[in-house]
């Protein structure tokens with residue numbers, strides 16, 4: 001069965017053996033297996049019962065990245081918004097000769113009254129996950145179905161499972177301006193991004209459409225092709241931050257890197273009735 005629905009998640013299986021899993025909670029993709037291997041990091045300590053955002057996979061950041069700042073209307077929302085901590089519903093599933101697809105939806109009637117009071121806009125989100133033999137596309141459509149404009153950030157906060165964070169290279173960000181949230185500085189990236197300690201960097205307006213996460217000098221790894229997503233966040237908590245997170249193992253930072261495509265450097269303004277779309281395609285290098 002290409003799409004198998006359980007109470008907490010949906011499992012997609014491709015005839016070639018590739019597979020993916022998406023939790024209803026947060027519409028969080030927690031697994032993508034291709035060529036016999038898991039490619040997505042999910043913490044051994046991740047909480048999967050819907051009481052906390054899932055640590056790993058692809059949590060969906062919406063409508064604010066990080067903590068909103070007063071006087072912006074997102075100021076009182078939780079870090080990274082409400083989409084990752086709300087249960088979504090399956091709205092569609094299909095398959096054709098090459099692709100297994102599921103779509104999950106979330107709208108204002110499905111969020112808590114508290115969130116609704118904090119962010120009082122009528123919206124509809126559709127998240128589409130399309131699995132083929134050798135790649136997976138995850139895309140978000142944001143539709144303003146109300147009668148006034150709203151602003152939003154969004155991010156496909158993707159945790160990649162990698163053999164060794166000390167050996168990984170992110171290629172494609174050379175020359176891009178970024179904010180280093182650890183050092184609280186603004187700089188221009190020189191060469192490839194490597195991980196030698198805590199990294200939390202926001203790259204704005206990345207023109208390169210295809211980034212590479214190279215596991216090691218062999219050049220093997222994952223390609224991230226982004227469509228309609230301008231910014232990239234690179235994150236690895238390293239030792240100290242890792243030990244402070246209850247849902248992340250102390251040593252797990254060695255085998256993950258977040259390379260997150262989205263729109264976070266500036267808010268996107270969406271007029272009443274308008275829609276916005278962005279997606280990423282992950283494939284093997």
Ligand SMILES: O=P(O)(O)OC[C@H]1O[C@H](O)[C@H](O)[C@@H](O)[C@@H]1O
Pocket residue numbers: 053079080181200201233234235258260
């Ligand atoms: O702990 P979370 O709320 O899931 O956030 C995890 C991380 O997300 C992004 O990568 C941010 O840039 C980081 O500053 C943040 O620490």
